[in-house]
Amino acid sequence: xxxxxxxxxxxxxxxxxxMAGVKVISAxxxxxxxxxxxxLAELVDEGELNAKYIRVESEHTAMSCAVGAQLTGVRxxxxxxxxxxxxxxxxxxxxxxxxxxxxMPVVNRSLASPWSLWCDHQDTMAERDSGWIxxxxxxxxxxxxxxxMAYRIAEHPDVLTPAxxxxxxxxxxxxxxxxxxxEQEEIDRFVGEYKAVNLRLDPKDPILINNLTSPDxxxxxxxxxAAGFRNAKRVMGEVFQEFAELFGRKKSVVxxxxxxxxxxxxxxxxxxxxxxxxxxxxxREKGYKVGAAKVVSFRPFPYEELRRVLENAxxxxxxxxxTGFGAQGAxxxxxxxxxxxxxxxxxxxxxxxxxxxxxxxxxxxxxxxxMEERSAKPDTxxxxxxxxxMNLRQxxxxx
Amino acid sequence: xxxxxxxxxxxxxxxxxxxxxxxxxLIIRNVLGVLGEDTTIVIPPGCSALFCGxxxxxxxxxxxxxxxxxNTAAYAAGIKAGYAMQGNHHTTVLGFAGDGATVxxxxxxxxxxxxxxxxxxxxxxxxxxxxxxxxxxxxxxxxGAWTTTTPGGKPTRRKDLLRIAMAHDIPYCASAxxxxxxxxxxxxxxxxxxxxxxxxxxxxxxxxxxxxHPSKTIEVAKSAVQxxxxxxxxxxxxxxxxxxxxxxxxPIEVYFSLQGRFKGVNDEGMAEIQQQVKxxxxxxxxxxxxx
Numbered sequence: 001x002x003x004x005x006x007x008x009x010x011x012x013x014x015x016x017x018x019m020a021g022v023k024v025i026s027a028x029x030x031x032x033x034x035x036x037x038x039x040l041a042e043l044v045d046e047g048e049l050n051a052k053y054i055r056v057e058s059e060h061t062a063m064s065c066a067v068g069a070q071l072t073g074v075r076x077x078x079x080x081x082x083x084x085x086x087x088x089x090x091x092x093x094x095x096x097x098x099x100x101x102x103x104m105p106v107v108n109r110s111l112a113s114p115w116s117l118w119c120d121h122q123d124t125m126a127e128r129d130s131g132w133i134x135x136x137x138x139x140x141x142x143x144x145x146x147x148x149m150a151y152r153i154a155e156h157p158d159v160l161t162p163a164x165x166x167x168x169x170x171x172x173x174x175x176x177x178x179x180x181x182x183e184q185e186e187i188d189r190f191v192g193e194y195k196a197v198n199l200r201l202d203p204k205d206p207i208l209i210n211n212l213t214s215p216d217x218x219x220x221x222x223x224x225x226a227a228g229f230r231n232a233k234r235v236m237g238e239v240f241q242e243f244a245e246l247f248g249r250k251k252s253v254v255x256x257x258x259x260x261x262x263x264x265x266x267x268x269x270x271x272x273x274x275x276x277x278x279x280x281x282x283x284r285e286k287g288y289k290v291g292a293a294k295v296v297s298f299r300p301f302p303y304e305e306l307r308r309v310l311e312n313a314x315x316x317x318x319x320x321x322x323t324g325f326g327a328q329g330a331x332x333x334x335x336x337x338x339x340x341x342x343x344x345x346x347x348x349x350x351x352x353x354x355x356x357x358x359x360x361x362x363x364x365x366x367x368x369x370x371m372e373e374r375s376a377k378p379d380t381x382x383x384x385x386x387x388x389x390m391n392l393r394q395x396x397x398x399x
Numbered sequence: 400x401x402x403x404x405x406x407x408x409x410x411x412x413x414x415x416x417x418x419x420x421x422x423x424x425l426i427i428r429n430v431l432g433v434l435g436e437d438t439t440i441v442i443p444p445g446c447s448a449l450f451c452g453x454x455x456x457x458x459x460x461x462x463x464x465x466x467x468x469x470n471t472a473a474y475a476a477g478i479k480a481g482y483a484m485q486g487n488h489h490t491t492v493l494g495f496a497g498d499g500a501t502v503x504x505x506x507x508x509x510x511x512x513x514x515x516x517x518x519x520x521x522x523x524x525x526x527x528x529x530x531x532x533x534x535x536x537x538x539x540x541x542x543g544a545w546t547t548t549t550p551g552g553k554p555t556r557r558k559d560l561l562r563i564a565m566a567h568d569i570p571y572c573a574s575a576x577x578x579x580x581x582x583x584x585x586x587x588x589x590x591x592x593x594x595x596x597x598x599x600x601x602x603x604x605x606x607x608x609x610x611x612h613p614s615k616t617i618e619v620a621k622s623a624v625q626x627x628x629x630x631x632x633x634x635x636x637x638x639x640x641x642x643x644x645x646x647x648x649x650p651i652e653v654y655f656s657l658q659g660r661f662k663g664v665n666d667e668g669m670a671e672i673q674q675q676v677k678x679x680x681x682x683x684x685x686x687x688x689x690x
């Protein structure tokens with residue numbers, strides 16, 4: 001069932017938000033998310049979506065409106081990118097702590113400074129401890145499917161944790177692909193009506209939400225949030241399974257590609273995962289026993305599943321689209337490294353920053369490099385540096 | 400002895416841990432007394448958060464959310480929209496914030512609500528400094544006032560919240576004071592009945608921060624009004640009504656002398672402030688078409 005549509009990543013996200021029946025929208029435009037804000041406004045204006053659109057004056061307000069609205073018992077929607085996500089930071093933690101299961105598409109874009117309009121994962125990685133589930137998308141179909149499934153995961157009573165669906169700026173947000181969109185009745189059956197099951201604002205049954213709380217209780221409340229993440233892994237498995245049965249597209253928290261007999265595997269997030277698979281095929285033809293692993297859920301991190309996927313690999317290259325300043329390696333590497341036992345060689349690679357293309361060349365270089373790596377504790381390698389990075393611009397004085 | 404179980408009345412619980420003589424407590428009791436149970440209140444983490452309660456104990460018998468410091472109006476807008484989409488157009492959604500959370504860090508989200516004409520009622524209780532964090536200056540602290548961050552007296556004049564609201568041309572905004580509680584309650588009712596954003600700016604004497612005896616709160620409030628330091632007026636559908644008019648304002652010195660925070664103002668400063676107060680009153684009369 002369903003029908004094909006030509007959609008870019010942003011419109012696929014909008015299509016999913018619309019079909020999930022969001023009732024309040026508060027969005028603030030930012031490149032490359034803007035077409036999400038615009039399209040939602042248009043759908044409400046034309047009566048195609050029965051929702052209230054609040055034309056907010058900042059991302060901070062966008063998130064605050066969404067939290068307030070959803071606390072009354074409706075699905076609320078917003079979306080953002082980059083510095084917009086950073087501006088939401090304070091309220092992201094409120095949404096998580098109040099267990100408001102918002103679903104938010106985040107169009108990945110580099111964080112200032114310097115200014116960049118283009119993709120990397122610095123924005124969402126900076127929010128990895130804000131208490132939100134994070135799912136990363138490989139293609140446009142994935143964006144639609146992930147948003148739909150995120151509602152089921154986030155709203156599950158054992159989870160009650162908001163979810164970000166991360167799609168790479170421009171690579172996905174502005175890339176048109178053929179998307180199979182199910183019928184509305186199918187989505188209605190799958191997603192269901194929203195019911196606020198924990199905190200709810202209702203004048204007929206008044207409660208005061210978010211009081212100052214003593215140290216006697218907060219540790220336990222945080223433990224409950226952690227339990228929500230633990231449960232999210234199980235619920236994700238169930239939801240992915242049900243979705244596959246209904247719609248025929250299978251997803252898992254981490255996806256291995258030709259990893260069974262691979263000596264070296266590259267681990268990626270997001271849209272570069274497609275390129276990684278292509279490079280693996282290419283290198284296999286040349287006789288290299290390599291594989292690829294795509295992490296779909298970064299929060300909760302699928303460490304057990306990843307261990308299984310990487311079981312037979314002696315060497316693991318982890319490619320981060322973010323920097324991890326001052327740490328031993330970038331964020332994805334830290335997770336992979338701590339998930340695996342000590343006998344594997346796990347090396348951190350950084351590349352694809354601020355829109356620099358993660359090319360076939362980058363991925364092949366990382367795989368060749370890890371195959372040749374002899375050190376047990378190799379340093380982080382920046383794979384796509386150009387020229388002499390410490391002498392980037394010539395400064396002319398007193399001209 | 401007051402028997403809480405038998406004698407408690409109203410929507411605000413007794414024994415909330417406000418300072419003795421706190422003007423805010425009188426304000427919130429009167430506000431919720433007028434608005435009633437069909438209210439959802441949004442409160443930032445300032446002095447008024449005391450009325451949310453502590454841990455599992457609620458300080459009020461209404462639904463509400465303690466938000467962040469700068470997004471009271473934003474949460475309120477979202478809540479109103481959520482109710483509206485479920486067919487509830489009757490519940491009053493009230494943002495209730497101090498001067499810091501309103502004129503400083505919260506001015507942006509409040510401006511958003513006013514410009515979009517969201518049907519949100521907003522009250523700024525103005526105790527003229529960041530009192531909950533320990534008396535630091537705000538942009539609503541009056542010129543000359545001592546605070547811990549204006550130890551030599553505040554060198555600049557206050558921001559004019561009602562003029563900011565009027566510049567957004569919202570349907571209803573007004574100032575109010577504990578000096579005239581019937582007038583305050585009447586304005587709360589008008590704000591509640593407004594179809595669109597409404598704003599009340601309520602003067603809120605604070606014995607702890609203003610350095611006066613807790614028994615003098617009403618006296619201080621009245622003196623502020625009589626001296627013209629706090630002007631009572633309304634803006635309704637584009638028209639200004641001055642609620643309290645004077646043949647002659649009482650000297651500002653009388654109001655200042657009731658409090659410790661103006662001790663550092665010298666004769667020259669006093670004369671200058673007196674002149675400012677007078678011209679502000681005259682400007683208001685002119686704005687109202689009375690002069």
